[in-house]
Amino acid sequence: MKVAIFLGSKSDSETMKKAAAVLKEFGVEYKAFVISAHRAGDILVKTVKQVEADGAEVIIAGAGLSAALPGVIASRTTLPVVGVPLECVTPGMSNGLAGVDSLLSIVQMPPQIPVATVGINSAKNAAYLALQILSIKYPEIKEKLIAFRAKLTADAEAAAAQGFDF
Numbered sequence: 001m002k003v004a005i006f007l008g009s010k011s012d013s014e015t016m017k018k019a020a021a022v023l024k025e026f027g028v029e030y031k032a033f034v035i036s037a038h039r040a041g042d043i044l045v046k047t048v049k050q051v052e053a054d055g056a057e058v059i060i061a062g063a064g065l066s067a068a069l070p071g072v073i074a075s076r077t078t079l080p081v082v083g084v085p086l087e088c089v090t091p092g093m094s095n096g097l098a099g100v101d102s103l104l105s106i107v108q109m110p111p112q113i114p115v116a117t118v119g120i121n122s123a124k125n126a127a128y129l130a131l132q133i134l135s136i137k138y139p140e141i142k143e144k145l146i147a148f149r150a151k152l153t154a155d156a157e158a159a160a161a162q163g164f165d166f
Contacts, residue, residue, distance in 0.1 A: 003030040003130050004051040006044075006073060008063040010034055012086050015121050016062045019084070022127035026144050028134065031056075037063070037072040044069075048076045057137070058130040061115075062123060064088040067105035070115045080133050082126045083107075083115040 003023055007016050016032070023030045031051065035044045051059070059077065062084035063069035070083030085102035099120035107117040118125040135142035 001029050001031045001051065001054050002057050002134055003028060003127075004048075004056040004059045005030055005032040006047075006059065006061040006069060007032065007034045008036050008061075008067075008069045008086075012062050012064065015086055016060075016084065016123050019060050019062075019123040019127040019130075022124050023130070026131055026141060026148075028131065028141065035069075037069040038066075041072070044072060045076050048073055052077060052079065058082065058133050060084065060123070060126045060130055062086050062126070063106070064099065064102050067102035070106050070117075071109055071113065074109065074113050074115045080130075081115045082129050083117045084123050084126045085117065085120050087121055 005016060005019055007013060013034075020030060020032060031054075033047055033051075035047055037044055048059075056079065059073055059079050059081045061070035061073050061081055064086035065088050067083070067085055070081050074081040083106035085099050085106050087099035087102070088097075103117070103120055106115055109115050116129060118129065131141055131145055135145050
C-alpha cells in the first residue's frame with residue numbers, strides 16, 4: 001500500500017471514492033478506512049501507526065464539519081497528509097456553510113503540523129497530489145503523470161481547434 005485514505009464517516013464515501021478511482025487508474029495500491037477523529041481517537045492513532053508500518057507513503061483524509069481528521073492524523077505522523085474538506089451530507093446535520101467550515105478547519109493548521117489542502121469535495125485532486133508526491137520516488141508513476149498531462153493538453157488543443165458555437 002502506498003496511499004491510505006481516511007474518511008471521517010461513511011457519508012463521505014461518495015466523494016472520497018473519487019480519490020480511490022484516480023489511484024486505481026494509475027495502478028497505485030491504497031487502503032481506505034472509516035474512522036472518526038472525535039468518536040474513535042484511539043483507534044485512529046493505532047490505525048495511522050499501522051498504515052505507516054504497512055508502508056503507506058501518503059495519507060489522504062477527507063472530513064466535513066469541524067474537519068479535525070486530517071489535522072489529527074498529521075499530528076500523529078510525519079507522512080504527507082492531503083486534506084479534503086467535505087461539504088456535510090449527513091442527514092439531520094446543517095449544510096449551511098457548504099464545506100467552507102471544513103476548508104477553514106483543515107487549511108488553518110497550527111505551525112509545524114501542516115496539512116496540504118485541496119478544494120472543497122476535491123478528492124480527485126487529493127489523489128493527483130498524492131501521485132505527484134509519490135512520483136518523486138517512483139519513476140513509473142512520474143511517467144504515467146507525464147502521459148496523463150500530455151493527454152490533457154492534446155484534448156485541450158483538439159477542443160480549441162474545433163472552436164465553439166453558441
